[in-house]
Structure formats: structure tokens, C-alpha cells
Amino acid sequence: MLPDVKKFSTFDGVFTPAIMTIIGVVIFLRANFVVGHAGIYQALIILILAKAITSLTGLSISAIATNTEVKGGGAYYLISRSIGPEFGGAVALTIFISQSLSISFYIIGFSEAVIRTFPALDPYYAYIAYAGFAIMAFFAFRGASIIIKTQFVVMVIMGLSIASFLIGAALKFDPRVFMENTGALEGSPYSFWVLFAIYFPAVTGIMSGVNMSGDLKNPARSIPLGTLLAILVGFVIYAAQILLCGGAITRGSLTDNPYDSLIGLWPYLTTVLVVAGVLASTMSSALATILGAPRVLQSLAHDKLLKPVNMFAKLTPQGEPRRALLLTLFINITVIYFACREGSGGESFNMVASIVSMFFLWTYGIVNLAAFVESFSRNPSFRPRFKFFHWFGALAGAVASFAVTLLIDFKAAILAAVIFAGLFYYVRKYVMSASFGDARRGFFYSMARDNLLTLSSLPVHPKNWRPTVVVFAGDHDERLHLIKYADWLSSGRGILTIASMIEGNFAEMADKRAEAVSSFNEFLKKNRIKAFPEVLVTPDFDIGMSHFLQANSIGPIKPNLAILGWSSDKSRARTFMNSITTAASLNMSVGLIYGKEVPVAREYGNDRMIDIWWRGMDNGSLMVILAYLLSLNPEWSDSKIRILRGVNTPEEKESAREEMEKLIESARMDIAIETILSDDSFPNTLRRYSGSSAVVFLGFSVDADTDPAHFQETYTELLRGMPTTIIVQSTGEACLLS
Numbered sequence: 002m003l004p005d006v007k008k009f010s011t012f013d014g015v016f017t018p019a020i021m022t023i024i025g026v027v028i029f030l031r032a033n034f035v036v037g038h039a040g041i042y043q044a045l046i047i048l049i050l051a052k053a054i055t056s057l058t059g060l061s062i063s064a065i066a067t068n069t070e071v072k073g074g075g076a077y078y079l080i081s082r083s084i085g086p087e088f089g090g091a092v093a094l095t096i097f098i099s100q101s102l103s104i105s106f107y108i109i110g111f112s113e114a115v116i117r118t119f120p121a122l123d124p125y126y127a128y129i130a131y132a133g134f135a136i137m138a139f140f141a142f143r144g145a146s147i148i149i150k151t152q153f154v155v156m157v158i159m160g161l162s163i164a165s166f167l168i169g170a171a172l173k174f175d176p177r178v179f180m181e182n183t184g185a186l187e188g189s190p191y192s193f194w195v196l197f198a199i200y201f202p203a204v205t206g207i208m209s210g211v212n213m214s215g216d217l218k219n220p221a222r223s224i225p226l227g228t229l230l231a232i233l234v235g236f237v238i239y240a241a242q243i244l245l246c247g248g249a250i251t252r253g254s255l256t257d258n259p260y261d262s263l264i265g266l267w268p269y270l271t272t273v274l275v276v277a278g279v280l281a282s283t284m285s286s287a288l289a290t291i292l293g294a295p296r297v298l299q300s301l302a303h304d305k306l307l308k309p310v311n312m313f314a315k316l317t318p319q320g321e322p323r324r325a326l327l328l329t330l331f332i333n334i335t336v337i338y339f340a341c342r343e344g345s346g347g348e349s350f351n352m353v354a355s356i357v358s359m360f361f362l363w364t365y366g367i368v369n370l371a372a373f374v375e376s377f378s379r380n381p382s383f384r385p386r387f388k389f390f391h392w393f394g395a396l397a398g399a400v401a402s403f404a405v406t407l408l409i410d411f412k413a414a415i416l417a418a419v420i421f422a423g424l425f426y427y428v429r430k431y432v433m434s435a436s437f438g439d440a441r442r443g444f445f446y447s448m449a450r451d452n453l454l455t456l457s458s459l460p461v462h463p464k465n466w467r468p469t470v471v472v473f474a475g476d477h478d479e480r481l482h483l484i485k486y487a488d489w490l491s492s493g494r495g496i497l498t499i500a501s502m503i504e505g506n507f508a509e510m511a512d513k514r515a516e517a518v519s520s521f522n523e524f525l526k527k528n529r530i531k532a533f534p535e536v537l538v539t540p541d542f543d544i545g546m547s548h549f550l551q552a553n554s555i556g557p558i559k560p561n562l563a564i565l566g567w568s569s570d571k572s573r574a575r576t577f578m579n580s581i582t583t584a585a586s587l588n589m590s591v592g593l594i595y596g597k598e599v600p601v602a603r604e605y606g607n608d609r610m611i612d613i614w615w616r617g618m619d620n621g622s623l624m625v626i627l628a629y630l631l632s633l634n635p636e637w638s639d640s641k642i643r644i645l646r647g648v649n650t651p652e653e654k655e656s657a658r659e660e661m662e663k664l665i666e667s668a669r670m671d672i673a674i675e676t677i678l679s680d681d682s683f684p685n686t687l688r689r690y691s692g693s694s695a696v697v698f699l700g701f702s703v704d705a706d707t708d709p710a711h712f713q714e715t716y717t718e719l720l721r722g723m724p725t726t727i728i729v730q731s732t733g734e735a736c737l738l739s
Contacts, residue, residue, distance in 0.1 A: 008218040015210030015217065015227025017152050018292060022103075022206025023235035024159060025286035026110035029279035030117075030260050032239065033246055035200045037255025039193065040185040041247040047197050048243060051204045052236045054405070057398030058365040059207055059232050061372030063225030064390035066211075068375070068383055068669070071220035077297050078214060080371045086306050090428035091421055092367045093301040096208065099360030100294035101329050104287050105336035106202060106357050108133045111283035112341075117260045118276050127341035134337055137287045138330055142323075155285040162278020163238060169266030170245035179248030186256065198409045201358035203239060206286070207232060208364065209293050215300070216320070225387050295325035306428055359406055359417055366402030369395045381467060381494045381630060384669045457557040466735045468495035468630065471553060472564040473546065473580070475501055477524045482597050483566045486727070488530045489637065490564070490592070492630035497532035498553060498560065499525075502545045507538040514538050543576060547583050560589055561734060567595040569717045571710065578709035581730070585703075590623055590732050593701075595716075596725035609640040609695040614647075614687070615661070620700030623731035628698055629670060643673040645690055647683070654678050668737045684719050697726040 008014075036044045065079040072078055077096060081089020112130035116123050140147060191199075207228050214220045246255070246262070254262040264275050299322035301307065302314035313325040375383045376392035406414035472487035474480045477499070484499055491497040501517060503510050514536050521534035535553065539545025553560055563584035568577045584591050611628045615621045621644075628642050644661060648654050654676045661674045679686045691697045703712060720726050 009213065009216055009223075010218055011223035011227045013153070014213045015223045016231050017156060017210075018213060019206045019210035019228060019231035020234055021152055021156060021159070021282070021285045022209045022290060023204060023231055024163065024238055024282065025203070025206065026107055026114070026279070026283045027200065027203035028163070028239065028242060029263065029275065029282060030110055030113060031199055032203065032242055033250065033255045033259035033262055035196050036182065036243055036247050037252055037257075037259065038186045038189045038191050039196050041179070041183045041243060043185050043193060043196075044200075044243045044247070045240070047193070047200050048236070048239050050401075050405075051197065051201050052232065054362070054365055054398060054401050055204045055207055056229075056232055057394050057401070058368050059225075059228045060387075060390050061369045061395045061398060062207070062211055062228060063387040064372050064385040064395075065368075065375065066214075066224040067221045067386035071214045071217075071224065072300075077300055079211075080367060081304065081306075086304070086428060088367060088371065088425065090301060090304075090306040091424035092364060093297055094307075094424050095360055095367070095421060096364050097294055097298045097301075097329075099205075099357060099364055100208065100290050100297065101332045102336065102357050102360065103202065103205070103290045104137070104294065104329070105333045105340065107283050107287035107290065108137065108333065108337055109340050111280065111287070114260065114276075114279040114283055118279075127338075130337050130341050131334075133284065133287075134330075134334060137284065137291060140288055141291045141326055141330070152285055152288065155281045158274075158281045159278050159285070162274040162281075163242075165274040166263045166266050167241055167245055170242075170249040173249040173266060174245060175248060178251060182247045182250075182252055182255070186252065194405075194408045194410075195355070197405070198355040198358040201361065204232075204235065205357070205361045206235070208361075209290055211293075213292060213296070215296060221386065291326070291329060294329050295322040298322070298325040298328065355409065355413075359409065359413055362402045362406045362409075363417055363421060366399045366406075369398035369402065373399060381492075381626065384629075386669045453556040453558070461734070466561075466626075468492070468562050468627075469558060469560050470495060470562045470564060471498045471500055471550070471560040473500050473502070473566075475566075477501070477521060480566060481528070482725075483564065483594055484528075484530065484532075486594055486725070487564045488532065489631050489634045490562070490627050490727075491532075492633050493531070494630060494633075496558065497530075499532050499534050500549055500553070501534070501536045502542055502549075503536060503538045504540065504542060504545075505538060506540065510538045543579050543583075546580055550584055550587050550589065561732070562592060563589045564592045564594060567593050567716075567720070567728075569713070571713065574709040574713045577713060578703065578707065581703055582705060585730065585732075588732055588734075590735070591730045592627070593728040594725065595720045595723065595728065598725060609637065610691075610693075611637075611640050611642045611696050611698070612691040612694045613642065613644045613698045614691075614700070615644050616646075616700050618737075619731045619733040620702070620729055622733075622737035623735045624698040624700060624727075624729050625668065625670070625672070625737050626735050627727070627729065631696070640695060641673065642670070643675060643694075645675050645677055647677045647679065647686065649678075651678060664737065687719070688723065692723065694724055697724060699726060699728050701728050701730050703730065 035047065039047060062079065069079075077089055077093035080092050108130055111133040112126055115129050116126055122129065140151065185193075210227050210231065211224055214224065217223045246266075249266060250262045260279070295313075298310060298313050299316065302310045302312065302325070305311050305314070313322065313328065315322075315324055317323050372390070373392050373395035376390070376395065403414075406417060468491045470487050470491045472483060474484050474487075477484060487497055487499070499521065501521070503514055503517065507514075517536045518534060521536065524530075525532055525534065535549070537545050537549050539548070550560065550563065563580075565577075565580055568574075570577075581591050581593070611631060613621070613624045613628055615624075625642075625644070631637055632640050632642055644665070646657055646661060648657050658674060658676045661676070665672050665674065675690075677686060677690065681689075687697075701716070716728065
């Protein structure tokens with residue numbers, strides 16, 4: 002039996018690795034350098050812009066992480082499960098490279114810090130870097146648990162170190178120095194965007210926590226909380242450093258001796274603490290990053306998207322990605338070797354910092370793009386528990402990330418884009434093929450064709466269920482309510498087809514059919530309903546409906562929800578039942594709409610209630626999803642959803658409520674729950690609780706043995722005097738827990 006793999010909490014699994022990487026080498030070795038060249042005002046702009054990008058990325062990560070079960074692989078897992086394996090595979094390699102280069106960046110920073118502290122060791126610069134690498138490799142092979150434990154000690158040292166130089170800066174703060182340092186340095190060889198690139202690694206630590214997703218007890222809670230808290234704490238500390246050190250250290254010291262100027266703020270105590278802090282921070286940042294990088298590669302290999310990396314899928318019995326770790330270490334020792342050949346002048350440090358920034362900006366851009374696509378495409382399954390998210394923020398984060406890469410280094414950004422595109426298409430050829438026409442219609446036709454072919458080869462999963470609705474409307478002017486409800490239930494998330502039958506011979510009715518289609522299109526345009534009208538000429542209604550439901554599809558996109566208006570005409574009971582059973586036999590859920598009124602908001606004030614009477618999981622799941630889709634429409638924005646469940650005994654009441662609360666929590670929906678204990682008849686109970694609601698959902702079930710007249714009579718009597726009621730029979734394909 003394999004030993005239990007240790008799982009980490011929000012603090013030790015996400016916040017600690019993230020904050021230890023954020024508050025790392027840059028704060029000691031380059032933050033004051035940037036302040037000196039950019040000036041206090043521009044340094045603050047750099048910080049705010051950098052934090053804006055990571056904050057928007059943090060919000061996007063939080064939304065995606067709370068919308069799906071999160072396993073190992075961090076951002077790669079989130080992206081590949083959001084916008085597909087092509088982006089996921091490409092971004093996984095981008096993340097892996099950026100994380101691996103970050104480790105080299107921290108080790109080089111470690112070596113530079115040692116040389117700055119002990120100048121006599123300058124000839125041994127490369128050996129110091131190799132020694133730092135050896136220490137990091139030792140802890141990496143010991144596993145995640147030992148690294149997490151050491152970080153707590155390091156965090157205390159860093160906290161004392163940062164506090165010491167900030168207090169020293171506050172004690173030496175001089176308003177005249179502050180004013181002298183507000184503007185940019187005249188004649189500085191570093192442009193704003195070069196300084197941004199040097200500074201940006203200060204905010205890139207958020208991935209260190211996210212990439213621990215497979216090792217967390219509760220990723221959906223820990224990733225948003227730990228990531229956003231680390232971003233906030235990092236911003237406060239860096240802003241304090243810019244303002245305080247900018248007012249306590251002269252321009253020359255900031256630019257020429259950024260590290261030594263920190264030590265000089267409070268010599269007797271700060272010397273020891275800053276030296277300890279910078280050495281500890283550089284190593285801890287490297288250790289925090291090396292936790293994540295191999296896990297991203299291992300997760301990619303586990304999904305078997307890229308044959309060359311499949312060998313890195315294997316884990317040790319303790320859950321450590323040992324093979325991926327070895328590759329990470331090999332990359333880093335190679336980078337360190339070439340960087341150390343440039344000597345200890347600091348240019349190698351700046352160069353690696355710029356490269357790291359470029360890769361991280363691409364990573365953040367793709368993460369934001371993934372969240373934007375999920376939200377903007379209005380996927381019904383995109384229901385993140387994290388509420389502080391909007392697609393516009395994700396779009397802004399993506400645009401900002403990509404734009405900044407161009408501003409930092411246009412040629413390098415284009416090269417990075419080409420590399421990423423190459424990775425994207427390399428992965429894509431294993432999972433999707435595409436060809437495009439040269440005209441706009443041809444382009445969309447080709448794209449639709451290829452996507453339909455791809456869709457037909459993908460397995461059906463409840464998570465991707467979307468309403469593909471066909472509503473039998475008859476005369477559209479008389480059945481506006483039926484069409485409106487069908488439109489609301491599709492909610493712009495699926496495809497709506499409005500079907501009408503004309504009884505007769507096609508040759509005789511061809512002109513009438515053409516007029517009906519034209520009338521339908523005008524009706525849809527007038528009422529702003531996005532749907533596809535279909536008119537079928539048939540000698541018999543039952544035969545026509547059967548033929549229509551069998552044939553109405555475009556490849557894999559077939560109707561999965563048939564909507565009919567309720568019929569109380571006893572003479573049509575058999576025809577009505579045939580329509581229901583025909584749809585059900587073709588694996589379609591059925592919705593029967595009772596009532597002919599289209600509700601208006603003013604009739605209900607600001608408290609319109611959508612009631613769902615729960616009797617079982619299959620029908621219940623579909624009813625809740627349809628109620629949720631209904632509530633997303635602007636006309637229903639003021640509505641509230643309520644689930645009502647009847648129980649037989651007082652003992653069942655509390656357990657039923659707890660069961661429903663757990664279900665709704667897992668479904669990530671804001672729904673009220675009410676359990677009802679009543680010895681009255683169900684029709685009376687239904688009217689008492691839902692008689693004044695805006696719309697009511699009930700489940701039903703019929704089969705070939707159901708008596709049509711009895712079914713029609715029973716429900717007609719049950720629904721008499723009720724508001725609009727939607728009676729649902731589900732195939733079970735739509736699952737609330739997806």
C-alpha cells in the first residue's frame with residue numbers, strides 16, 4: 002500500500018509559496034535600483050501596473066479554480082479544462098519554462114547577494130551559484146513537505162529583515178530626499194519598460210501557490226484565498242518600500258548600491274537581518290518555485306498530450322514528480338553555467354529577469370484569456386463559487402499582459418508569440434484538425450464544419466450539457482408565451498429551434514410554407530428572439546412530429562429538450578401523449594408549459610419566485626438547471642429560485658434539508674431551500690406554497706403504458722388556477738453536480 006500523500010492548507014500550500022516568491026530577491030537587489038532610475042512616481046506606476054496584471058490574473062484563477070474539480074498541474078490543469086488541451090498543452094510548457102528560468106534567476110540572485118555582502122568572494126561567484134544550486138537540489142529531492150517546513154523559518158527571517166529596513170527607512174525619512182527622488186533619473190540608460198521588465202518578477206509568485214493544486218486539501222478554497230492574500234500583502238510591502246526608501250536614500254545610493262543602501266538604513270541591526278533576509282529569500286524563492294515547475298510538467302505528461310514529455314508522468318510513492326524534477330534541475334544548471342560566464346556585474350541577473358518577465362506575462366495572458374472565454378461564451382456550467390469576477394476584468398488582464406510584452410521588447414514578444422503558436426499547433430495536431438476558407442462566410446463555414454466534426458468525436462459529458470431546444474409553436478402570434486419561455490430556457494447558452502406544422506400536401510402548400518417561414522423570421526426579429534424557424538408540411542401531425550424530431554439535427558447537435566404547450570383538449574389526449582413519448586424515445590427531455598401569460602416584472606415587484614418541487618435527482622437536476630438559465634435572462638434578473646421538498650415525518654425534515662443544502666452547495670448556486678411537512682393533499686399544498694409564484698417547475702414521468710386520458714385529466718386538475726407551470730421529464734443527461 003502506498004503511503005498517504007500529505008495535503009497542505011491555504012497558508013502552507015498557497016500563501017506561503019506565493020508570498021515567499023513575491024517577497025523575494027527583487028525586494029533586496031533590484032527594487033531600490035528601479036526606484037533610483039524610474040523615480041518614486043514612476044516606480045509606483047510600475048508597481049500598480051504589475052499588480053493590476055497579477056490581480057486580474059488572480060481573479061481569473063480564482064473563478065476557474067472554484068468552477069471545477071482541481072487536480073494536479075496548477076494553471077495548466079485549469080486552462081486545459083477550460084479552453085481546451087491545445088492552449089493547455091502550450092501554456093503548460095510556457096509555465097514550465099518560466100518557472101524553471103525563475104529558479105535560475107533566484108540562484109543567480111543568491112550568488113550576487115553573497116558577493117555584495119562579502120566582496121572578497123567575487124572570484125568565486127560561479128562556485129557560490131553552484132553551491133546554492135546544490136542546496137536547492139538537496140531540499141528538492143527531500144520532497145514538498147520538507148520545503149514547506151523550511152519556508153516557515155525563512156518567512157520569519159524575511160519578515161524581520163523587511164521590517165528592519167522599513168523601520169530604518171522611516172526613521173531616516175527626509176522630505177527633501179523624497180522630493181528629489183520623485184522624478185525619473187535624467188539620462189538613465191534604462192527605459193520605463195526595461196525597468197518594468199526587471200521589476201516584474203517581484204509580482205510573479207502567484208503561480209507558486211497555484212501549481213501546488215494537486216497537493217492541497219481544498220484547492221477551490223485555498224487557491225483564491227491564498228493567492229489574493231499574497232498579492233495584497235506583497236503590494237503593501239513593495240509600496241511601503243518605494244515610499245519609505247525613496248524618502249530615506251539618496252539617488253546615487255539607490256542606483257549604484259541598491260543592496261548596500263538597505264543595510265545602511267539601520268546599520269547595527271539591519272546589517273545582520275538584511276543579509277540573512279536576502280540569502281534566505283533567494284533560496285526560499287527558488288525552493289518555492291521548484292515545488293511547482295516539475296508538477297506542471299508531470300501533469301501535462303499524465304494527460305499524454307505530447308509524446309516527448311509522456312515519460313515525465315511517473316510519480317514516486319510519496320507523490321513527488323522525480324523525473325520532471327531532474328529535467329528542471331538540468332535546465333537550471335545549464336542556465337546558471339552560461340549566466341555565470343558573464344561574471345558578477347549584475348547584467349546576467351537583469352537579462353534573466355527580463356526573460357522571466359516575458360514568459361510570465363504570456364502565462365498570465367493565457368490564464369486571463371481562459372477565464373474570459375469561459376465567461377463570455379456564457380457556458381451554463383461556468384458557475385464559479387468565486388463571485389468577484391467579470392469577463393471584462395479577464396479580458397483587460399489578457400490585453401494588458403500581451404501589450405506589455407510588446408512594449409518591453411517588440412522583437413522578443415513576437416518571437417515568444419511565434420514559439421507559443423508553434424507549441425499550440427504542435428499540440429493541436431494530436432487533438433484537432435482545421436482548415437479555413439478565404440472569405441468571411443467560407444471561414445465561418447469551414448470553422449463550423451471542422452468544429453462539428455470534432456464535436457462528433459468527443460464524448461458526451463454532463464458538464465458540457467447545453468439546452469438544444471425545439472419548441473412546437475404552431476401559430477407564433479397566438480403562442481408567444483410558449484416561444485418566450487423556450488427562448489428564456491435556452492438563455493443564449495444553447496440552440497433554439499421553433500417548429501410549426503402545416504397539414505396537407507407539400508406540392509399544394511409550398512407557397513404557404515414559404516410565407517410561414519418569412520412570417521416566422523419577421524416575428525423573431527420583432528421580438529428579438531435568436532432562434533431558427535422550421536416549417537414542416539405533413540399530411541398528419543403525429544407523423545410530422547416524429548419525422549421532424551428524428552431529422553432535426555446538424556451532425557452531433559441534436560435536440561435534447563422538446564417543449565410543448567399543455568393540452569386540456571380531451572379529444573387530443575392520445576395525440577398529446579404520442580408527442581411526449583416520441584420525444585422521450587428519441588432521448589429528449591420534455592418540457593410541458595401550462596399557462597398562456599408572459600409574466601411582467603411589475604406584477605411581482607422585486608421578488609419574483611421561481612419554485613422547483615423536488616422529487617428526485619434526474620428530473621430535479623434538469624429543473625434546477627432550467628430555473629437557473631431562466632433567472633439569467635434580463636427579464637428575470639430580480640427573481641429568486643426556491644426548491645421545495647415534501648417530507649412525511651418530522652425526523653425527515655432536517656435530514657432532507659441538510660441533504661439539499663449539500664447538493665446546492667456542490668452545484669454552486671444561490672438557491673433557497675424549504676422542506677415541507679404537511680398532511681394536506683399535494684394539490685392544496687402546491688397552491689398554498691406556489692400559488693403566487695411567477696413560475697413553477699414540476700417533474701413527471703410517463704411511458705408506453707401510461708393512460709393518456711388519465712394523465713391529462715390528473716395534471717389538468719392539479720394545475721387549474723396555478724401560475725405558469727413547466728412540467729419536466731428528464732433523460733438524466735443534465736447533471737446538477739457537473
